[in-house]
Amino acid sequence: MAYFNTTIKDLISERIGRNTFLPAIQREYVWNPAQVEKLFDSIMCGYPISSFLFWKIREEKKKDWTSYEFIKDFDQEKPHNKEANLDGVNQDIYLVLDGQQRITSINIALRGSYRFFYRKWRTTRLYLNLLWDKGDDNPEEMTYQFLFKEDETPLQRTDYPQLWYRVGDILNYDDAEDAKDSIENQLNAFDEEAKKKARKMISKLFSVVNVSQNINYYEEKSDDYDKVLEIFIRTNTGGQKLEYSDILLSTATAKWRNLNAREEINEFTDEINKIGTGYNFGKDFVMKGAMYLTENLPIQYKLSSFTKKNLECIEDHWDETKDAIANSIKLVSRYGFTDKNLVARLVLLPVAQYLRGKNKGYLTSSNLKDVEDQNNIQKWIIMMLLKGVLGSATDNKLNSMRPVVKLATDYFPYVELCRELKIEMTFNDMEIENMLNYSYGTKYSYLILSLLYPGRDWKDKKYNEDHIYPQNEFKIKNLRAKGYDDATIEKYQACYNSILNLELLDDSENKSKNAKPFDSWLKDRDANFKERHHIPEMNDYSLDYFLDFIKKRKALLTKQIKEFILQ
Incomplete structure (x- = not known):
């Protein structure tokens, strides 16, 4: 692999969005504002921010791979990347295999905004206090004062001098003197020492963004997807933890034939999180569900499971999988299971498998047999959660439940499942004593109280x-x-x-x-x-x-x- 250097300005202004994008195997952006501020503090201090890995793809091969744009204006409510349109890109392209969190952070800081919730929704941009003096009292604090704040919003603290400069404005200048001239009118209210400090600070910012070649990257030129995937996995084992569900999602995105896996799975995850009073299911749950509900597929997150054949099989059953998972969540939400008390979410998968074979009217049926069946599903879930059955060796237990549910057609096989899992369908004295000691508002309290009302109508109440x-x-x-x-x-x-x-x-x-x-x-x-x-x-x-x-x-x-x- 060849090794290259460039400046932050050239990376952001000349490459990102023009010939440099994200591959489908990348995760989404997850950094918070404090991490971005710390990154820029390191850049200003001249600390190394690690190297980057770019995958070079020849122009004629560029559409063989799904590519995504880097986020410029990040919104915590809508964190998904858009698919890149490469029609007007008439050159070789580069996909970032390692470093997308750092590059996205730099892109947001210099060209965009960061919208997040803290007491209220705030759309902020990165600023630098040109008059900040860290002093020597607190060696653990950052050397420079970078801060995401709302435009034109003064800070409440006045015990230190402030002159806030929007960091992205430094891209507007080709010369450090021009950058310093741009703040002269704002310096009129300060003494000569403060003016000198501000000019020095903005000169330093100009240098690290526009002049210093502090972006060091390697180029991988292979057309072998499996080799590139292996490189991607190895380079992403540090920092933000790479979950196997991320790899599966990423690999599926590259290997599904007709559907865009990334968009499908993101949209479906958002959709199920809006059911009832709201949930916080992640892609991990959705991908595990897809593997569980696709017959004859292994459940374990192993690279050997992510074959082209297996992933295409998931795609072929995707609509059926979505309906089953969504229906299981709709059912339990009607019985009072919330994001708080549904403490082991994989308990829904056998329910989803069972519902997959039911007719569309089952969830709203008032038929006595259907109502009793659904009540037993509720009680079985309560028992599974309170006994902590899926707390360990989860994959083995899910594997053992699959064939049991497959044989069930007329009723949910709670007796057979309990027998397979070797759990008693009653609570012993010690379990009851522990349950009665739980406190108000804890994750198990609602479930325990539910045991006290066996004849209650729970649906939609x-x-x-x-x-x-x-x-x-x-x-x-x-x-x-x-x-x-x-x-x-x-x-x-x-x-x-x-x-x-x-x-x-x-x-x-x-x-x-x-x-x-x-x-x-x-x-x-x-x-x-x-x-x-x-x-x-x-x-x-x-x-x-x-x-x-x-x-x-x-x-x-x-x-x-x-x-x-x-x-």
Whole structure:
């Protein structure tokens, strides 16, 4: 491979978007503003920023590979790269195999913007404080003050001198003196020492961007895709971790025949994340699902799995795969599984496999058999999540579930799956004790509370975790005001926030209850309220008898969870 040098200005102005692009095997941009600021601090300090690897492709071969544009204006809501149009590029092209995060960062900093959310959505550009003096007190801080900020927005701090210069403006000048002249009017308000510092700073910025040949890159000229892929994998094992799903996505993009894999998978991931109250599924889940749902394909992320034949097989079944995954998410979202409590997402794959064989009306069916079947899917997922079944050796377990689900047609095979996985379909005493100790609002609390309502209609209903005895009553100052001693306060504090003092109420009930004392609110409830929410029979439900309530309710909840069954 040949070795070359160039300046940042030439790279950004003469190459990016003209003859230098990104290959489909590259991941998307993931750096945050602080990483970009640190990169420019290193550049200003003259530190090496590592070399780059470009893949040179002859002009006549340029359309053999899908290429993407570098991002100039980055938006966290829309982070995807656009496919490059090479029709007007009449020369050899270069695809960046190593260094796309750094090059994209430089491109954003010098030619574009970075939109991100911090309390509100902000569209920012990179600025340099020309008057910054780091001093010697803090050797760990950056030497220069680079900052992504909104244009014309002054910073609140005034304990140090500020003269903010938009870094990208340095590209407008061919001479350092012209760059210094451009800020003269802004220097009028400062003394001579500050003016000297600002001129020196902008001269340094001009030098590192426009003059110094600090971009060092190698060229790979091979037409052998497998060789290039191997180089790509090896050069991307450091820095931002390269997941095998990224390799699969990248390889699929190059080897699918009719569809653009990158666009298909990105769009589908965005689509399923909008289901229900919103999720945060990643490409890793989608690609694992594609491998699981494509019959006879290995599930494991191994390079040997990414053959042309296998990837084309995924493409052939892609529409079917999308429908199955989306339907599994739609189903569980209707049962109250959220991004927070769906703690092992791969549990959805056997459900997706089962739904793949169901008719389109299954999800909305009111047929008794279908409703019972869906209720059992809900209960099976709860059990799998609470028992942590997919916490380890996940691929082996998914592999063992595949043939079991394949044989099922009339009902979801929860009994057969539990038998295959060697898990009991009940909870033992230790498991129940651990569950009852979980606190309000944790990732398992909603799932545990769901066990307490076996006959409830869950579909499309919103239920809220609620403190039976309002949590406001358990503030230490409020307990002391009622005359409780420290030992009693400690006991109250230990259990008021646990499952033992929680219930699931619908929206209207939750709003009406608000923070009313439980004994007064209970008087207005319907005749079945106590049985429905496992409230023990007591003569007095005032706060004085809270520990009695907890003891008796624990017995009721233990009994209910032990009776939890899949029908």
